[in-house]
Amino acid sequence: MRRTLFALLAVTALSAAARAPAESAWVAPRGPGGKPDVNGTWQVMNRANDGLETHAARAARALRDGPHGPVPAKEVLALGAVGAVPAGLGVVVGDGIPYQAWARKKQTENQAHWLSRDPEVKCYLPGIPRATYLPYPFQILYNEDALFFAYEYAGAVRNIHLTDPGPAPIDSWMGQSVGKWEGDTLVIETTGQHDQSWLDRAGNFHSEALRVVERLTPTSPLTMRYEATLEDAKVYTRPWTIRMTLYRLVGDDAQLQQFNCVEFVEELIYGHLRKQPLDRIESSE
Amino acid sequence: MIRAAALLLVLLLARVTSAEEWSPPRLAFGDPDLQGTWTNATITPLERPDEIEALVVPPEEGHRIEKLVADLYAAVDDVPAGKLEAGEDVGGYNTFWMDPGKRLAVVRGEIRTSIITDPPDGELPYSLRGRAQLVKRFWRLRKADDPETRLLGERCLVGFGSSGGPPMLPVLYNNNYQIVQSPGFVTILVEMNHNARIIRLGAQHRQGPIRPWLGDSVGRFEGQTLVVETTHFHPAQSFRVSLTHAVYMSTDAKVVERFTRLSAKEILYEFSVEDLENYRQIWKGEMPLLAAEGRIFEYACHEGNYSLTNILAGERAKD
Amino acid sequence: MLGSALLILLGLLLPVRMESHHSFAAEFDADAPVLLTGKVTKVEWINPHAWIHLAVQQPDGSVADWMVEGGTPNTLLRAGIDKNTLAIGSEIVVRGYQSKDKACAPACKANGRDVTFADGRKLFMGSSGTGAPRDGADPRERAK
Numbered sequence: 001m002r003r004t005l006f007a008l009l010a011v012t013a014l015s016a017a018a019r020a021p022a023e024s025a026w027v028a029p030r031g032p033g034g035k036p037d038v039n040g041t042w043q044v045m046n047r048a049n050d051g052l053e054t055h056a057a058r059a060a061r062a063l064r065d066g067p068h069g070p071v072p073a074k075e076v077l078a079l080g081a082v083g084a085v086p087a088g089l090g091v092v093v094g095d096g097i098p099y100q101a102w103a104r105k106k107q108t109e110n111q112a113h114w115l116s117r118d119p120e121v122k123c124y125l126p127g128i129p130r131a132t133y134l135p136y137p138f139q140i141l142y143n144e145d146a147l148f149f150a151y152e153y154a155g156a157v158r159n160i161h162l163t164d165p166g167p168a169p170i171d172s173w174m175g176q177s178v179g180k181w182e183g184d185t186l187v188i189e190t191t192g193q194h195d196q197s198w199l200d201r202a203g204n205f206h207s208e209a210l211r212v213v214e215r216l217t218p219t220s221p222l223t224m225r226y227e228a229t230l231e232d233a234k235v236y237t238r239p240w241t242i243r244m245t246l247y248r249l250v251g252d253d254a255q256l257q258q259f260n261c262v263e264f265v266e267e268l269i270y271g272h273l274r275k276q277p278l279d280r281i282e283s284s285e
Numbered sequence: 286m287i288r289a290a291a292l293l294l295v296l297l298l299a300r301v302t303s304a305e306e307w308s309p310p311r312l313a314f315g316d317p318d319l320q321g322t323w324t325n326a327t328i329t330p331l332e333r334p335d336e337i338e339a340l341v342v343p344p345e346e347g348h349r350i351e352k353l354v355a356d357l358y359a360a361v362d363d364v365p366a367g368k369l370e371a372g373e374d375v376g377g378y379n380t381f382w383m384d385p386g387k388r389l390a391v392v393r394g395e396i397r398t399s400i401i402t403d404p405p406d407g408e409l410p411y412s413l414r415g416r417a418q419l420v421k422r423f424w425r426l427r428k429a430d431d432p433e434t435r436l437l438g439e440r441c442l443v444g445f446g447s448s449g450g451p452p453m454l455p456v457l458y459n460n461n462y463q464i465v466q467s468p469g470f471v472t473i474l475v476e477m478n479h480n481a482r483i484i485r486l487g488a489q490h491r492q493g494p495i496r497p498w499l500g501d502s503v504g505r506f507e508g509q510t511l512v513v514e515t516t517h518f519h520p521a522q523s524f525r526v527s528l529t530h531a532v533y534m535s536t537d538a539k540v541v542e543r544f545t546r547l548s549a550k551e552i553l554y555e556f557s558v559e560d561l562e563n564y565r566q567i568w569k570g571e572m573p574l575l576a577a578e579g580r581i582f583e584y585a586c587h588e589g590n591y592s593l594t595n596i597l598a599g600e601r602a603k604d
Numbered sequence: 605m606l607g608s609a610l611l612i613l614l615g616l617l618l619p620v621r622m623e624s625h626h627s628f629a630a631e632f633d634a635d636a637p638v639l640l641t642g643k644v645t646k647v648e649w650i651n652p653h654a655w656i657h658l659a660v661q662q663p664d665g666s667v668a669d670w671m672v673e674g675g676t677p678n679t680l681l682r683a684g685i686d687k688n689t690l691a692i693g694s695e696i697v698v699r700g701y702q703s704k705d706k707a708c709a710p711a712c713k714a715n716g717r718d719v720t721f722a723d724g725r726k727l728f729m730g731s732s733g734t735g736a737p738r739d740g741a742d743p744r745e746r747a748k
Binding site for chain 3: 364367379383441582588590
């Protein structure tokens with residue numbers, strides 16, 4: 001009995017050992033410069049842009065008090081279920097975003113005023129890391145001398161320096177990124193973002209002191225692990241990390257369309273200045 | 286024997302270092318290397334000024350023209366003391382904001398007075414229809430009833446004029462382009478308006494109702510030269526106006542660009558525009574792309590666009 | 605003056621073209637020239653135009669907030685300028701024209717037709733030359 005059990009355990013252990021290396025043995029095919037080939041079109045399949053922290057489904061992004069709980073704000077009411085927010089698992093490693101007390105209050109307030117405050121509503125450039133997990137694809141174009149990310153959303157671009165040019169001379173929407181390879185992981189450090197962009201549609205935010213370190217590691221022919229560590233002593237109590245999967249688009253899906261949304265927000269931003277303004281709902285925010 | 290070998294070596298070295306033999310290095314995946322940050326800033330305008338007959342001028346004349354333009358720019362900053370005069374042109378701003386280039390374009394060793402080489406008179410060969418369309422669009426620009434009637438550059442949809450083109454033409458500033466190559470693609474980042482032209486190598490044009498900003502571009506290498514064909518432009522991109530050029534083009538115009546790297550610091554940029562609705566002939570131009578000092582900086586336009594608000598509000602204040 | 609001379613040289617046909625590019629004629633009021641002296645309170649290094657904010661002392665002792673429109677900061681960045689170059693508190697003099705919209709919200713607006721330090725030095729450049737930064741690695745320039 002004991003010998004049979006021992007044999008059974010031995011066989012199980014041996015077959016497990018035989019199986020285990022198959023996953024960790026995958027090596028990304030080489031691209032330019034002998035590094036993993038991350039050229040291609042990528043997109044997330046999660047709901048991080050709706051909120052980095054776990055969130056239940058709800059009626060709308062802009063809500064007001066109803067007789068039995070929140071209901072959609074009047075500006076978005078007509079959208080019905082199309083304007084509702086699906087549930088999303090958090091992508092924050094650990095317990096959630098470690099805000100300083102004042103900052104958590106500000107995030108809650110941001111979320112309550114989402115319509116008037118979220119820069120995505122006005123088609124403003126998304127900043128890093130938000131550009132990664134918007135519901136639009138992006139394309140990585142690189143060889144050993146250059147590394148370039150082109151995003152479908154608002155035609156945002158990121159020209160990633162392979163040699164550190166020193167501190168960014170001014171702050172910008174997409175910041176200044178410096179990239180290097182650590183083994184098969186592409187590590188990108190971004191500084192020089194100002195404080196105007198949000199991290200998602202839930203009002204999560206940062207200051208101009210934000211430093212983001214992203215790590216992109218191919219994990220299979222069609223997936224890449226994406227991690228970003230955010231450090232900002234003015235807003236958070238400690239650095240924190242988000243983690244998600246990037247999926248490689250294939251076939252006809254593997255191309256960017258253009259989402260030059262600047263045109264689409266002209267009525268919103270400039271409509272009141274038309275010679276003959278059109279009717280509009282007065283904002284409740 | 287040794288002397289013969291030495292002579293052979295000298296001849297071989299001479300061949301390698303001779304300027305005529307220069308060819309661009311190849312990237313690991315075989316494509317000629319066009320990468321870098323390039324500028325097309327030049328005081329040579331798209332169309333030849335009326336006072337100048339020839340496409341090519343000798344160096345003394347070139348220097349005279351360059352000095353004349355330099356003096357004109359210096360005069361911009363030479364503002365007399367005290368308040369400005371009422372009723373005058375409001376003007377713009379100091380020249381330190383501008384970067385139009387200081388030199389005339391030199392192509393194949395020739396100092397050029399226009400970017401246009403064909404037709405030989407250096408003028409856009411508008412047909413009657415084309416000129417009528419141009420005038421109509423200028424006329425519409427006198428008012429500011431709605432944002433949609435303003436220039437694409439003012440609306441921050443693409444850059445001013447034909448900065449992103451194609452053809453990519455110089456304007457008053459930010460005349461910078463970064464070329465990044467990867468297998469199957471050549472990407473040109475146009476500084477204004479942070480537009481990335483992602484050119485698909487060996488691909489077919491996309492048909493159908495989607496018309497991208499800056500058109501649909503496909504490319505191929507012919508020897509050392511990158512040939513890019515673009516058509517299927519966005520409907521709003523017909524009217525391209527800047528300080529240095531005013532172009533009206535059909536959205537179905539076909540633009541062919543050729544990029545040939547001549548040296549470490551120069552690319553020859555040639556282009557042709559086929560639009561027989563608005564022009565009497567195919568027109569062509571040439572200019573150098575020179576290695577730029579400094580890098581491309583973010584041109585986030587829409588996010589800080591007080592100007593469009595001010596234009597519309599200003600007109601409403603007048604109404 | 606620059607307008608007509610440059611137009612002739614560049615063979616442009618319609619005067620409106622120069623204005624169209626900048627659209628300053630649409631934004632600013634040629635009948636409202638201003639001469640402002642004040643201390644810089646903020647610089648917005650943004651595109652399409654940078655804006656320099658200054659606090660202008662009024663004759664009655666109050667302070668008026670003005671914002672003055674410049675050009676693209678990218679040119680200056682390539683010339684080595686950064687966000688600290690124009691220090692808060694610097695005293696500057698602005699000649700320009702007030703915006704047609706006189707509402708002064710968030711601040712009164714003017715174009716920075718000419719902006720200098722209070723002592724007359726031009727901003728961001730030396731005292732001589734055209735001031736336009738280098739336009740590229742033109743071999744003829746190096747040979748000069």
